[in-house]
Amino acid sequence: MHPFADLSAYLDGALPDERRAEVGRHLAGCEICSARLAELRGTARLIAGLPDVRPSRSLVPRVSVPVWMAPLRTLSAIASGAAVLAFAASTLLASASLTSTGTPAVAAPAAAPQASLDRARGAGGAAASTAAPGPAGPQDASSPSAQFSAASPAPAPSANRSVAESDREKRLDTSTTAPPVVAEKGPTGPEAVALSVPARPQLGPSPWLWLLVAVAFAVLAFVLQRRLRTS
Amino acid sequence: MREASDTLLDRARKGDARAFEDLAREVERPLFRLALRMLGQSADAEDVVQDALLAAWRSLGSFEGTSFRAWIFRIATNRALDRLRARRRRPESPLDPPLGDDDVIWSEPSAPGPELVDIAGDREALVVVETALATLPAEQRASLLLRDVEGFAYEEIALITTAEIGTVKSRIHRARLAVRNALVAKGWQGPAG
Numbered sequence: 001m002h003p004f005a006d007l008s009a010y011l012d013g014a015l016p017d018e019r020r021a022e023v024g025r026h027l028a029g030c031e032i033c034s035a036r037l038a039e040l041r042g043t044a045r046l047i048a049g050l051p052d053v054r055p056s057r058s059l060v061p062r063v064s065v066p067v068w069m070a071p072l073r074t075l076s077a078i079a080s081g082a083a084v085l086a087f088a089a090s091t092l093l094a095s096a097s098l099t100s101t102g103t104p105a106v107a108a109p110a111a112a113p114q115a116s117l118d119r120a121r122g123a124g125g126a127a128a129s130t131a132a133p134g135p136a137g138p139q140d141a142s143s144p145s146a147q148f149s150a151a152s153p154a155p156a157p158s159a160n161r162s163v164a165e166s167d168r169e170k171r172l173d174t175s176t177t178a179p180p181v182v183a184e185k186g187p188t189g190p191e192a193v194a195l196s197v198p199a200r201p202q203l204g205p206s207p208w209l210w211l212l213v214a215v216a217f218a219v220l221a222f223v224l225q226r227r228l229r230t231s
Numbered sequence: 232m233r234e235a236s237d238t239l240l241d242r243a244r245k246g247d248a249r250a251f252e253d254l255a256r257e258v259e260r261p262l263f264r265l266a267l268r269m270l271g272q273s274a275d276a277e278d279v280v281q282d283a284l285l286a287a288w289r290s291l292g293s294f295e296g297t298s299f300r301a302w303i304f305r306i307a308t309n310r311a312l313d314r315l316r317a318r319r320r321r322p323e324s325p326l327d328p329p330l331g332d333d334d335v336i337w338s339e340p341s342a343p344g345p346e347l348v349d350i351a352g353d354r355e356a357l358v359v360v361e362t363a364l365a366t367l368p369a370e371q372r373a374s375l376l377l378r379d380v381e382g383f384a385y386e387e388i389a390l391i392t393t394a395e396i397g398t399v400k401s402r403i404h405r406a407r408l409a410v411r412n413a414l415v416a417k418g419w420q421g422p423a424g
Contacts, residue, residue: 004337009406012378014385035421036337042422043411047379049353053275055263060255061285065247200397 002030007037011044069228076224083217088209097207240299244291251291252330258300262307268364277313283307295347301383305391308373315369338412356414357361363413367406374399375406 003023009015027033106203236257262283266276283306288292291306296302362371373392377383385403389396 005299005404008407009400012268012385012403014400039411039415039421043360043407043414044379045409045422046353046356047375047407050268050357050360050380052260053264053267054260055280056273057261057277059259059280059284061281061288062252062319063285106387121311166365195319202267203386 002033004033007033007040009035011040020065072224073228074226076221077220078162079217079224083214083221086210086214086217090207090214093210094207236299244294248288253286254299255287255303258303259284261381262303265373265381266307266311268361268380269308269369269373270314270374271365275314276311279310280307283310286310298387299386301391304377304383305382305393308391309393310379311374312329312369318321336412337408338415355417359414359417359419360410363410364406367409370394371402371406371409374402375410379407398420 003010003026006047007021008013010020010027013020015023026038236254239254241252243254259280262280263276266279267273270276270279283303287303287306294302328346364375367375370392374388374394376383377388377391383391385399388394389399390401392399394402
């Protein structure tokens with residue numbers, strides 16, 4: 001009986017030793033089986049010689065991060081952080097300028113020298129200070145309201161102040177009975193602050209600038225993240 | 232080469248993504264040529280190979296064998312067979328008809344006639360081989376390609392296709408015989424003819 005079913009396995013060296021020897025002995029004396037074995041060998045060679053094919057693109061999934069992309073990831077994280085910080089700064093600045101609305105930018109500094117001036121003078125006229133708060137009160141109360149009404153034009157408050165000051169100088173020069181008292185300056189300060197006008201230039205750039213910076217960093221972080229994801 | 236691959240495999244197992252990519256590049260083309268001959272469509276074959284490589288990377292930690300090549304071929308072959316089953320829309324039906332004992336027919340060479348195209352050279356023969364392969368049952372086709380093109384041993388093919396070694400032997404023999412018959416039907420006279 002011809003060992004046809006084992007010829008492929010024989011060809012591939014996949015038969016157990018004993019069976020392999022048997023088939024080998026048969027092949028030595030059987031032309032038909034030898035011819036068929038040769039055909040199978042020829043077929044296997046043709047299959048092995050099929051033209052090679054290549055994919056149209058790389059099929060290797062990119063599971064590693066390229067060298068140049070490692071700093072990109074860090075940069076993206078930094079940009080995200082910077083965006084948050086800049087946004088927080090813009091919010092803080094915006095709220096700070098909101099709570100101080102009505103105070104002229106110069107109001108606080110203006111009040112301070114005035115107060116020290118008054119303190120210095122108050123020392124001189126301490127005896128008379130308690131005597132007449134009357135005129136001083138109205139005068140000081142009118143000062144902030146005047147400042148508030150003239151608040152929008154920037155130079156106005158300082159002009160106003162100088163007017164008020166020179167006014168006061170005059171009164172002092174004429175040795176009036178009512179030198180301003182230190183205690184009276186207390187209410188003026190906070191009141192002035194509460195009524196202050198927008199931005200304080202000494203706090204740095206406007207909130208809008210910070211917001212712009214925040215948006216710029218956010219966009220940068222977003223773009224970097226996208227780039228990282230697609231690669 | 233072998234040692235280099237083993238080192239790469241060790242590094243990849245430890246999570247070295249670059250080592251895995253190098254390993255994947257070594258098997259990318261062999262996987263694609265198997266997938267293409269299994270599926271017949273380049274786009275499908277590319278998808279299957281890419282999916283298989285990605286799946287291999289994700290489950291590399293659980294791979295405990297020694298042959299990365301056999302392992303990745305197993306993943307890709309299974310995916311290709313799954314895709315063929317999905318195409319048939321009857322996932323439960325077997326891809327191959329059950330194998331009989333020894334009912335394989337060796338067709339006799341036709342008597343040369345004027346209408347019969349003689350296969351003059353390998354080039355024509357290869358076209359016949361491609362066509363014959365495409366008509367083979369999927370699991371026979373996979374087994375034959377794994378043997379004759381990729382050079383896997385029967386034991387490895389049994390692992391790759393999750394089959395008994397006797398089944399592998401039978402599939403390879405039937406498949407090779409079917410290709411031989413197709414060649415003979417076109418007037419092929421055997422390796423010397």
